[in-house]
Amino acid sequence: MLKEGKKYIWKDYQKEIADNHYYYARSCIRQNFFPGSEATFLRILKNELNKDIFDDPEHTTCTGIGYHSDIIPLETTMTVVARHFALMTAAGYKNLVPSCITSFGIYSEILETWHEFPETLEKTREHLFKATGREFNLPENVVHTSDIIFKFRDEIAARGRFRLIDQSTGQPLRIVEHIGCHYARMFPHKGIGGAEYPYVLAGMVESWGGEVIDYPERRHCCGFGFRQYLVQANRGYSLSCSRKKFESMEPYKPDMIITNCPGCPYFLDRWQYVIAEQEGKTYGENGQGIPVFTYEEVAGLVLGYDPWDLGLQVHQINVEPLLDKMGIPYNPDEKYAGPDGQDLGQPAELTCMHNL
Amino acid sequence: MKNFGYTRHTDRQIDFDATDKRLYQFVFDLEPSINLCIFCGTCAATCSAGHFTTLSFRRISLLLRRGMNDIVKKEIENCMLCGKCQLVCPKGVNTRNVILQIVKGIEKYEL
Amino acid sequence: MKNIVVIGGGIAGMEASAFLAAKGYSVDLIEKNDTLGGRLANWDRLFPTMRRGSEVTEFLAEGVMQEAVKVHLSADIVRVERHHDTFLLVTTQGNELHCDAILLATGYDLFDARRKEEYGYGIYDNVITSADLEQIFSSGRDILTQKGKKPSRVGFVHCVGSRDEKAGHTYCSKVCCVTGVKQAIEVKQQIPDAEIFNFYMDLRMYGMHFEALYKKAQEDFNVQFVRGRLSEAAENLDGSLALKVEDTLAGRPMKINVDLLVLLVGCTPSEGTRKMASLLGLKLGFNGFFKTTDQHTMTNYSDIPGVFFAGTCIGPNTITNAITDARAAATAIDIYLSGNQLANRKMKPHEEFWLYPSH
């Protein structure tokens, strides 16, 4: 693998990322499955980087899930997106930062459609006005939250207390990065590093001391695929996709997986459990699973935040072995204790997975 | 094993390195003209048995190379060895001997 | 005596220069490299004969020598002025060349395989181009993987940068298919144990004896041809490459590992073509090669009287046809300079771009 070759490609895929004053759009999935990640993002931006970011309570789904499940027509999506822009305009922001990769894809796609077919933009303005009486300006800068973290990755590294290093050996952790499909597949030039060798997560891993693994099925989808997961009978398809990735990355002995998409960390995490239950096959060191993280969680770990504040207790795959490896202290007793000390409940007993 | 209401799908992808190419090698060694096949399908279109069944020499020739011997074995059963395919083949593949050698190979390797 | 400047010292430029000089013109041949021979100088053996490329360049050089063509090596044109029927060209060395006709033989460039990102050229250790492989052949080195192992399986990918709208080249580069077959045979000759797989969309064996070469590859060298274009390559732990193709004839996706992957890169319009087009104010065709006056009959003629084309600057072509075209261009220039009526014939204009989306 020639790093220079990747750098040659990366230089073609740079994008402008606004410096400050962000309008934050939360993700349906993430705020439910990984609430700690979004909280951490805001915490990092506000407390560590001193940025102005507005977390608007009025915004809704971008309709991405419905749209990609073929149950929401494009016009509706456009109007909903237009409403978000109206909220942003009203709040006085120009830089849109969605937390969800699919939302990022939706915004990018809609903006591109309006650019190619201006009549659809006019129609949308009309629809939105008729429905809500709102008007909007187009955002000046639309980037994904992972782009923001990428932009400030070196600042985070500088302020960090931990690095992605195995404390016992001093060797960098071996990290699989997994990019959400909607990040750059549709518009390679809207993703840092392009679609084939995205640099957004790899850049973070490098800055924070880890080593990126490029394995054969790196580009393969996690298998979420909306329809595939949402219909129970189709879930085998999702499962098969993730399994293909695990099988491919297994020989590289990864320490962790880092992702920037709502669905991917969820499925890469949960499917390991399902595969263990269904086939008795386990991955990771000693068969204890490969822990899966969002980039915010990893940034939080680097910055020395308390693992349970990051929400790592909601992961299916236990993160403790990795925390031990990195030398990050944690209190096992507080794992399932909520902010007020109430019991969060624990995952059910597992039959197959080792050491859980 | 827990029942989740779904199971993993078998992969449609041909994993070339995981399939058994002994049969192809066996046939190729005895009838190298099989590699002249350009998969034009003339053979399959004229096939007497293909008139009644799904038999296609073109597909057999291809799947044999990919080591998908189960399908080959199943499909070849219908061949009547009449030789029409051989007469129409534009590349001179000795189709009938290929078929015979495949069956022989299936017996040899107990596929 | 009338002067002619030929720009580009590849095979077309060389042969046209020799023919024009033999006709009694004073010919200046401008070549940007320090040797003549163009792309052929980097090619080892030729399809379908397997003769050395150098034999052809030597033959052509003999003509250039014999007819005392004035060869300007390491020279480039920096300025062109047009005065009625004559031209003034200024070279990088400061030479001012006055001439009555210009022959453009600016050839082609190879497609930059790095642009086909998913194939990993320049990223994965064991991905090389057909041109790299020719270099290995010419040098007499063994074909080895990056780790110095003899490859036990080699893949060839056809149409890299050709017939690919995403890569910006909609046309067929014409020579890569048969080059892929030729190189597959050569690799097999060097490594008889190796398995060879050629991944193709269509095999275009249009030339005389090309089909026979293809058949030989199948029959005598057991080269496997897989109809399916490579979608993506990824590197395995051991440095081999995991290829994803669809076996379109089986109707199934296929994964196959190879130790070495050869990308059969296509032809693109050359840097020299673009430069001369802007210096002369010539139109380029839809694909970026020179636009000829007519597609069928006036392929050596540009829209500027006195400016002519030869060889692959108007589109990909074989050596055989480039040489023939060079001689045709020499004749066209001769007819033009002799004032013969033949030069004044006109074709009804046609729209070159009717084939392509609105432009």
Next chain:
Amino acid sequence: MNYNHFVIPFAAGALILFAILVARYAYWIVQMPRSDRRKAWTGFFRPAFFRSLWEVFRESLIHKKVFRVNAMLGWMHMSFAFGWFLLIIFGTIETKFHKHKVFNMPYDPIFLRYFEHDEKQFFFSQGFSFVMDFLLLILLAATFLAIFKRIRSRFFGMKRTTRLILGDRIALYSLWSVFPLRFLAESFTSGLHHNGGFLTGTAGIAFSSFLPLQQLELPAWWAYSSALFVFFVFLPFSRYNHIPTELFLIFLRNCGIKTSGRFSGFTEFEIYSCSRCGICIDKCQLAEVRPQQTQAVYFLQQIRRNILQPQTTFNCLQCGRCTEFCPVGIKADTLRSIKRTDYSLEYGFSYKYAEEKIPPPALPVDVGYFAGCMTHLTPSIKIAMENIMKKAGVRYHFIDRDGTVCCGRPLSLSGNERQARLLMRENKYIIRNSGIKTLVTSCPICLRVFRESYDLGIEVLHHSQYLLRLAEEGKISLKPTDAVFAYHDPCDLGRGLKIYEEPRMLIARCGELLHTQQEKNEALCCGNSLADFVTPEPRKQEMRDHTLQELLLNNPDALITACPLCKKSLTYGSNVPVKDIAELVAENQ
């Protein structure tokens, strides 16, 4: 009693030979089926015995068939066989007169010259000397021819000659030396005792002028006896084994015994009767295009040596030309068919799909037309047949109009008799189910298997036979033209089913039929035989071109054949139209 130690090699050799042959033949006879053995015993008391004697004289001594194929070769064989036979007969008689005794030692006639020098003592002694010398001269000439044939086979009009194995070589060289050594030994003796005939006597006088015959005489007789010893001992292990074996073969065959279905003791007689004369090599079209040793002679040799290769078994057109031309009458094509079943497959084919796909006719009709797979590839034939039958007002059922179930012969030719039976069963059901009384097919391949293996109980005709019948019944009338035609006999139709005349009679009604070099039972194969599993396509085309060359020698206007496969094969290489007999009839109707 005459005796010298040098008689031992001869006597020992003769005893060994006798012992081996008796053991071997006894074993084979035991291996024959009981019914065959019964036929053989009773054969002695039937005309078969005398027919056999006559055939032995004709073929084993005179070699009539060899003469027919190649006169020079015939002469050589006759010289050896008949010459040696007479030498033994006259030698024995001579001995009897000489000794005035009925019983002599078996070696007496062989070495008579050495032991008996007084030539004047008995009746006609000079005459015997002359005859014996004359026969020796003929045998010496034959030896010379044999040696010359080895060096220059083309002189005999033979393009190829058989390759020898070790046993053959030793036997051959010893045979070559037998008669020259006898000549030397007898000459030396007559040089000393002046008792020879015109040849040995003269030579003896000449030798005595410059050779120390006293010292050479005994060694020469030793050498002669030793050569006989070597020849006798190696005979059973060489091609010359055919000499005694053929006698039995002729008798057994005349008793009505033959090989069918599987190998028996009789087959052993057949296999060992091959003289390896090599005629089958020259007659084999494969020999023209491929160097492989696959012809009948090699096939039989490989069986004898138990090294039969599948390549040899399956690399054969089964055109039957080798059988047709074999001087010994070995049915090599039948043997090869049987041998192929050794390679038959256990399973791997299943045809249950066939029968329900082809429906019987809506209304009962008498005539059923079966086009066959190959006819569907040459649709002009079936169109012609339909046109003729419609025009002739025949009500017929086109059995395989919507798809053919293969007749099974191609499978049978691959040795998979069991699977072929499965297919035949399906087809038989379809044909019987159609309720027809006459089955007409355009394909000789189908026709042959319908007749030989189907047991349909109805009339089965080739379309040429049927068309001739229609013409003779006046249902179709043919207009003669000026055109000249050449006719290609399809192997299965001609040599296979002996249908030579019907197509010719039809052609004669349409124009002039030219003779070709090799026709009827001698006809060449089109090269595309379904029986051959090995020959690569380019070589088949080469064979086809040879065949076409011969067929088109007299520039016919069209080439007529009566087999869709032959038509398909010949069409690609021919520069004149190639038509099926049905097409010709349809055009001239």
